[in-house]
Amino acid sequence: MKNYLLKLADDSLIMGQRLAEWCGKGPYLEEDIAIINIALDQLGQANNFYNLAANLFNDGRTADDFAMLRVEKEYLNAQLVELPNGDYANTIMKAYFFAVYQNLLYENLSNSADEELRAIAQKSLKEVKYHYTHTETWMRIFAQGTEESRKRIEAALENLWEYTGGLFDEVEEEENLVALNLIPASKQLHEEWKAKIAEDFAKFGLEIPASEFMQKGSRKGIHTEYFGYILCELQYMQRTYPNCVW
Amino acid sequence: MWEVFIQTKPGLSHKHAGTVQAPTAELALQNARDVYTRRGEGTSIWVVPSKYVVTSEGIDKEAFFDPADDKLYRHPTFYQIPNDVKNM
Numbered sequence: 001m002k003n004y005l006l007k008l009a010d011d012s013l014i015m016g017q018r019l020a021e022w023c024g025k026g027p028y029l030e031e032d033i034a035i036i037n038i039a040l041d042q043l044g045q046a047n048n049f050y051n052l053a054a055n056l057f058n059d060g061r062t063a064d065d066f067a068m069l070r071v072e073k074e075y076l077n078a079q080l081v082e083l084p085n086g087d088y089a090n091t092i093m094k095a096y097f098f099a100v101y102q103n104l105l106y107e108n109l110s111n112s113a114d115e116e117l118r119a120i121a122q123k124s125l126k127e128v129k130y131h132y133t134h135t136e137t138w139m140r141i142f143a144q145g146t147e148e149s150r151k152r153i154e155a156a157l158e159n160l161w162e163y164t165g166g167l168f169d170e171v172e173e174e175e176n177l178v179a180l181n182l183i184p185a186s187k188q189l190h191e192e193w194k195a196k197i198a199e200d201f202a203k204f205g206l207e208i209p210a211s212e213f214m215q216k217g218s219r220k221g222i223h224t225e226y227f228g229y230i231l232c233e234l235q236y237m238q239r240t241y242p243n244c245v246w
Numbered sequence: 247m248w249e250v251f252i253q254t255k256p257g258l259s260h261k262h263a264g265t266v267q268a269p270t271a272e273l274a275l276q277n278a279r280d281v282y283t284r285r286g287e288g289t290s291i292w293v294v295p296s297k298y299v300v301t302s303e304g305i306d307k308e309a310f311f312d313p314a315d316d317k318l319y320r321h322p323t324f325y326q327i328p329n330d331v332k333n334m
Binding site for chain 1: 266267268269270272273276277278279280281284
């Protein structure tokens with residue numbers, strides 16, 4: 001359960017960190033606020049999962065320690081969330097894929113045998129329902145807008161598709177957790193995810209890439225070359241001024 | 247450009263909160279949610295394209311508003327409301 005919680009927390013932390021890079025740089029003021037709100041929601045979810053994990057690990061580390069002081073091999077996030085934002089189409093598609101995943105994940109976790117996990121999932125589900133509403137709106141705008149927007153969303157798809165499988169890679173103890181009705185099975189989530197994407201893409205008028213190839217390494221602490229830069233920004237203050245407060 | 251109206255509690259009126267820029271009605275609603283209800287300010291949102299708001303700009307203000315100033319008998323202030331009546 002410890003690594004599973006870290007997996008969930010790390011996904012949200014890194015996604016939140018990436019989306020926060022748009023702060024002050026969004027396409028227009030209101031959309032800037034919208035994407036930052038999504039980032040904040042993610043950081044809140046990460047905080048909840050890190051707190052739960054800290055209790056389980058029970059080794060003196062706090063949520064902050066987990067978030068900011070591990071080395072890159074220890075972060076179990078999917079590679080998808082650490083990819084650069086690129087243009088807004090790329091960011092939206094990344095956030096959209098993630099929102100579909102989180103909706104399925106939290107819906108399932110809302111029935112977990114673990115009370116605390118259930119509580120976090122139920123609260124987070126409300127947040128990610130909105131993330132889906134918002135990103136789905138933008139996916140439609142991009143896909144059915146102009147030639148330019150179409151070009152960009154198709155470029156995003158080509159860029160991101162092979163990283164989507166990583167969302168559903170497993171950490172070590174997952175089979176046991178599934179057997180105990182604590183978490184949903186990743187394979188099943190993946191099938192539901194693919195079905196939802198297919199349904200939405202038909203609406204958008206986008207084609208699912210034919211290639212079955214998926215990047216490997218997610219959930220095992222294997223990261224893309226971009227991850228080091230994220231950690232550098234994320235950890236700089238804590239490592240330079242340990243225990244700093246403001 | 248859209249005008250945003252927020253209702254803080256069911257039953258109260260929607261109050262004008264500001265404006266949002268958005269290309270579609272759907273996005274206007276979502277953007278208004280993110281800009282104007284971040285701190286729990288509301289439970290219902292109306293957005294209206296600014297061009298559909300008819301204002302009294304340019305109308306003769308004196309003729310429109312002054313006559314109401316000296317008609318005290320229109321104000322409901324001459325009743326004694328019993329103490330037990332809470333919401334009037």
